[in-house]
Amino acid sequence: MRRFHIHAILGFGLMMLVPAARAQDFDTYFDDRTLRIDYSFAGNARSQSIYVSELLQSPGWAGRRHHLDELPLDGNGDITMRDKQTGTVIYRTSFSTLFQEWQGQEEATRTDRAFENTFLLPFPKTPAEVTIELRDYHHRTTAALTHTVDPTDILIRHLPKSEAPVHELHHGGTSRECIDVAIVAEGYTADEMETFYRDAQTACRAILAHAPFDRLAGRFNFIAVGAPSEDSGVSVPREGMWRRTAVGSNFDTFYSDRYLTTGYVRRLNDLLSGLPYEHIIVLANTQTYGGGGIYNFYTLTAAHHAQFAPVVVHEFGHSFGGLADEYFYDDQYTPMYPSDTEPWEPNLTTLKDFSSKWADMLPEGTPVPTPPVTDPARVYTQVGVYEGGGYSSKGVYRPATECRMKINEAPAFCPVCQRALERLIRFYTEE
Numbered sequence: 369m370r371r372f373h374i375h376a377i378l379g380f381g382l383m384m385l386v387p388a389a390r391a392q393d394f395d396t397y398f399d400d401r402t403l404r405i406d407y408s409f410a411g412n413a414r415s416q417s418i419y420v421s422e423l424l425q426s427p428g429w430a431g432r433r434h435h436l437d438e439l440p441l442d443g444n445g446d447i448t449m450r451d452k453q454t455g456t457v458i459y460r461t462s463f464s465t466l467f468q469e470w471q472g473q474e475e476a477t478r479t480d481r482a483f484e485n486t487f488l489l490p491f492p493k494t495p496a497e498v499t500i501e502l503r504d505y506h507h508r509t510t511a512a513l514t515h516t517v518d519p520t521d522i523l524i525r526h527l528p529k530s531e532a533p534v535h536e537l538h539h540g541g542t543s544r545e546c547i548d549v550a551i552v553a554e555g556y557t558a559d560e561m562e563t564f565y566r567d568a569q570t571a572c573r574a575i576l577a578h579a580p581f582d583r584l585a586g587r588f589n590f591i592a593v594g595a596p597s598e599d600s601g602v603s604v605p606r607e608g609m610w611r612r613t614a615v616g617s618n619f620d621t622f623y624s625d626r627y628l629t630t631g632y633v634r635r636l637n638d639l640l641s642g643l644p645y646e647h648i649i650v651l652a653n654t655q656t657y658g659g660g661g662i663y664n665f666y667t668l669t670a671a672h673h674a675q676f677a678p679v680v681v682h683e684f685g686h687s688f689g690g691l692a693d694e695y696f697y698d699d700q701y702t703p704m705y706p707s708d709t710e711p712w713e714p715n716l717t718t719l720k721d722f723s724s725k726w727a728d729m730l731p732e733g734t735p736v737p738t739p740p741v742t743d744p745a746r747v748y749t750q751v752g753v754y755e756g757g758g759y760s761s762k763g764v765y766r767p768a769t770e771c772r773m774k775i776n777e778a779p780a781f782c783p784v785c786q787r788a789l790e791r792l793i794r795f796y797t798e799e
């Protein structure tokens with residue numbers, strides 16, 4: 369099927385019709401190589417800028433080879449690659465970042481900071497124009513940058529293949545057919561690597577035990593990357609504890625005790641260079657509860673806390689699925705999801721554009737807002753429009769009384785989250 373997009377309005381008032389890239393166009397436009405672009409996102413709460421730090425390349429492309437010009441979810445930013453000569457959109461991807469979360473912090477009202485960001489794109493055969501945009505919670509573009517990638521540029525650095533040992537955890541098929549997930553060791557010394565491989569297997573099993581991952585397990589590959597750390601454990605700044613670890617993660621991100629992240633995104637991706645990976649889970653060798661997951665960025669979570677298994681599944685819901693948190697607080701501060709904007713996350717609504725969400729899954733006659741369900745058999749499965757979600761008790765609605773994206777005790781994703789995950793898996797693995 370050939371579709372046409374109205375691509376650009378020329379300066380003299382003519383409209384140019386440009387054919388969209390089609391599934392079978394992958395080999396027309398791309399080599400079987402990965403283009404890695406390292407960006408710095410910099411600024412403060414009021415203004416942001418994007419800078420190219422470096423272009424890099426490695427053999428092989430593990431990402432999708434179809435739906436090239438489509439986005440499954442908007443994210444808080446996206447990248448569009450165009451063939452420079454014709455303007456045809458040849459690849460798109462979307463993401464969220466730690467930098468954008470930081471913009472909501474008080475610190476961002478008084479300080480400028482820069483954050484590392486790394487994205488993987490298929491390697492173009494001919495010069496391409498790459499446009500990267502960041503958006504706020506009103507979906508307004510706050511920063512954009514367009515730059516040319518010339519595949520013959522001698523300064524596109526050749527990445528050496530990662531030297532970290534790799535164990536296969538789950539094999540669904542070739543990296544071409546499957547979604548490739550890399551689980552990376554953080555804070556495990558060389559002597560502790562057997563513990564890491566067990567932890568990684570626990571994480572992989574926990575994810576694949578959850579619907580819809582269970583019935584679509586054949587569409588995933590999971591590998592464990594045993595990158596050793598000099599010190600055991602991870603950094604806990606509030607205790608003055610700084611450790612030398614593989615990806616330099618720390619608790620107390622943005623001064624929040626439980627928020628465990630790393631700003632060393634390039635180092636993390638260096639550890640994976642030359643391996644097939646599309647999604648990253650970092651397991652931290654610590655008993656302290658904490659973690660985080662950001663859409664198409666990474667998941668990072670504590671491996672030795674009693675809630676490890678449900679938390680890693682929850683965080684993967686963020687980083688793979690682009691799912692929002694369905695929990696909320698009673699005390700109100702600035703809402704993350706403004707009432708005049710429909711969130712892009714599939715499992716929340718402000719009712720601004722509910723028909724784009726799970727309206728079709730709502731049983732007839734369901735009141736809005738829906739009173740929470742108390743019957744234990746229906747708590748996770750009764751689809752409604754329950755008020756409270758996305759950190760706000762008012763004005764934001766979630767699809768079920770309880771869900772894996774709300775509480776650790778939930779045994780499953782709610783039906784709306786399950787459908788969203790399944791759609792995404794099919795987008796990545798079906799033409």
Ligand SMILES: [Zn+2]
Pocket residue numbers: 694715767768771772773781782783784785786
């Ligand atoms: Zn849910």
